[in-house]
Amino acid sequence: MPTPASVPAPRQARLAFTGDLLSHGPVFRQAEANGTDGLAYDYRPMFELVREAVSDADLAICHLETPLSPDNSALSGYPLFNAPGDLAVAIANVGYDGCSTASNHSLDQGVAGIEATLDLFDQAGLGHAGMARTQWEAAVPRLYQVNGITIGHLSYTYGLNGLILPDDQPWAVNINSVEGILTEARSAIEVGAEFVVLSIHWGAEYRVQPTEQQRALAKELLAGDEINLIVGTHAHVIQPVERLGGNFVIYGLGNFLSNQSPQSCRSCPPESTDGVIVQVDLVEGDSGDFEVAAISAVPTWVDRRTFTIVDVGAALTADSFPELTRQLEQSLARTTTTLRSYGVDVEVAGQP
Template structure:
């Protein structure tokens, strides 16, 4: 994976607060009791290295340009051309994007991570991703959705209703192959402004990009950009709300809250900075409802009416929702849960669909005009085995018969995911048995 990462969060959007943070007024997910976890060592320094990248030639009017870091890897000799290829003969640029849904570290999930832990990571989530790691890392740009804040020292952990996940999760996210995450969610303020700052500090330490939250006004004003195989991808992240918490008057920029105008303004700023394809990750919809709400569809239509947003990727519903084409662009309404403890066995309101997840892969190809166009969309359905919180590639497991005791559950999950993704007429290619 050859990636140059331009980090610093996008968006000046946010609701206008009237007071300092207050206790949440609505619960968001799983009716699971909070339990304290033992203290553990802090997350290690990640292996990715940062080096300076060129300063953008243009900047949004909201803030001056800043020097931005770059993550690079050296191509193997076999892939390095012996001489420059003439522009007229150059192959069209092509990249694969990958997106996954909610990482929701309930108490049972971080306890399992602690059981896997060792000297390197006291809370080790990597075994949970082992069966899907290749599908994530093979993408040119892989984006996760972090639902919750992170603890700086793996202490004071909580799984519901006010979350605080182990800081070691950031290192694991990077090591399994993600390049960045959307971070705006209804749980962004669960640990206040301090939780936002800690989470982003841990992401920086792990070499991960992030969009949706910010530590400073400048960070909020500069959109997140990724350089991927010579293509500049802009990434935005917004949420419908904050579970009743209120952003302080002097920190209204700390989390991007849904506003069509703010989203479009940030997308334009990303384009001014060179973005050739803009992705919006958005937290929206009704929990456990497979069909998108009228509000989701109306907002999607409004956002895709112009040329600012090229792809919308939704989270929050905790179930997979359909893919729709609007005005020539795609909306992935809901990616479902990628890792959580939600299931009918752990939560009265959680349907079987809450155990389903998906890796959505979007292939972009440079068109004749030089613009990046979606040429294919495919999906790897996943399912959480709550015995070990392993994320199972449902299709691959069925083909290999690697979990014979789970065959029926995997078949049902695969069928649900396939039917839902295609229900609005988009021919999503789904990985699975022939």
Template sequence: MTRHPHLPGIPRAVALALLAATAAGCGLLDTDDDAEVSGPPAFTVAAAGDILIHPQLTDQARKDAKDAGGKGIDFDRTMAGIKPVISKADLGICHFEPVVGKPEGPFQSFPDFLIPPQITTTIKNVGYDTCSTASNHSLDHGPAGVRRTLDALDAAGLKHTGSARNRAESEKPLILDVKGVKVAQLSYTLGFNGREVPADKPWLANKTSFDDIAAAEKAARTAGAEVVILSIHWGREHHPEPGTPQLKLARRLAEDTGIDLVIGHHAHVVQPMEKIDGTWVAYGLGNQLARHDVPTGLTEEGIIGWFEFRKKDGGWDVQARYVPTLVTIPPDPGETAEAAEAGKDPDGGGETPGVKDHRLLNVAEALRDDKDLSDEERARYRLAFERTQGTMLNRGASKDGLKPLQDLPG
């Protein structure tokens, strides 16, 4: 599953040079994919948080397609900033939260999402291999919505788990071959916004139950999985601290199952990582890509978790890193007009003055490589990095070696 990155609109040589610069000094990215590697089996995983397409992001994708001389909806430029990281991992895991509609719409936002299926192509283009699909929005449009979403992921070449079109699909563990290692992915959610899984289709989407997760892990092992990764939709929205139910379930998963890695989402803000009884738990990866109607600053921030697995003493040693990300938000046109009428700074209604487009950024890379950033942009990016770093480490993970994949530029 190794891929070499190539950003849209950037010559391949430039893209590869960018990757080389990115890798310099960061350790885990500084590898030669084509070299013969000796020693025990090893592979890398990149995983990120919620992908939840709000109307402003669809408008941006239409604008980008038009600016490129085409038409339709194209999210590639919005997500291009993370491609050098995701495409370098041996396994890229996304969390696909909403339901897709038809290519031309109509689309819907909160509370029952219906989003452009074109986003699935971009997810594949940036380097993701598989997506978890169990979320509180899985049942927004019933069985037809589940089917349409999984069909779109299939068409884009993405594997998926967490929801299913039939019983046979739900009962077959998702196992991927990652550099010769059989890796299983599980996906579960805390609930479905008050909806219930239909009694005649209990396999439609996975609701969290410790017993069900433990049984799914055993089934994956029986099917040949050497590593099992759990994607779990849990916690309290907009709370940077994991709640008591998360903490209790995390400990039980780490101590009473053989799951090798737990990656969480749903809070829409970054939550810490913690190593429990030898198992890394990422409580909340924040938003990968979203644009809430009322941005809070925290909802634009996220992380890509980077995990290096290496076979050791009959088990797996896992080294954890993280990459702070940020979705930039331009001024709302209505707010800009109001500001102009009031004689105020026209950039005053935006998330950061000077921002023109919605873009998903690797914060450290943006600070290092973009020489044209305004002072306000630099301050905002540094805040995102430092705040994320504080959150990541506030459950003592530094003692277990957790640190950023790329340091904050001086």
């Protein structure tokens, strides 16, 4: 019989998720202004104030909303995005391990854009889920090894803004389907996943409260044992966290980096400048299964003067942006109220 000293400690991990990376024209022009001889479009300064919160996680996952240009050429913003390929360097540099890539803009540059984006991710050492260059790649679940835990990551989107996948490449972007999602989750479990995360592009833009369709889909996806955590994007505003049975749904992470604000877009509310780093702490139970022990959040806000992503709580504590104090206080209040509005006790940095 093993002595207490010989019983291994439960495995644990902290996962971190952030919302939409939307490289509108003003964003990539700022990256160009930051550029050096080695990196023509340098996004790294934009992430500098949140680097520690991202890199401290055991697994950090971003959401790349747009295709990337392989040579920083033919760049474009809304409605058909093509962001500088140098963005992949910054994503890796700040400490992300990979990204969800299925979005309504995945096909903006055709299948060639998908191939270029995933090639750049591979070159940067980043994992990816949601798009594929080959049928074989589409069939292989994305797995991450984290503190001895095998994490499965899936990424799906509600649609492609009316664009149509080629008849011979329907697997190039994952489109929302309960059957398809659960089938991939089962495949991930079969090849060793002990905890499965679904990143899903869904909901209504600029709507803080999840739609009935979101909530119904979440309940259906979590009815079985295949999916352990749902993380949502697309609404461009933060949405609540909800517990359904023993699992959690983070309905919307908001924008992490974008040019959206009431000053740039008539339909964009103040909430479109808010973002969040949601941290999910996993712990192994006696049976070997994993449960979410805690959910915490680091609110962020985009300073559109330089497109710096500001850690709101840290900035307010240090008074490092005194001219922005009121805007940051309002952002913190919005984020806190929204995340907790479905009764989940989310620990929010900068708030009691």
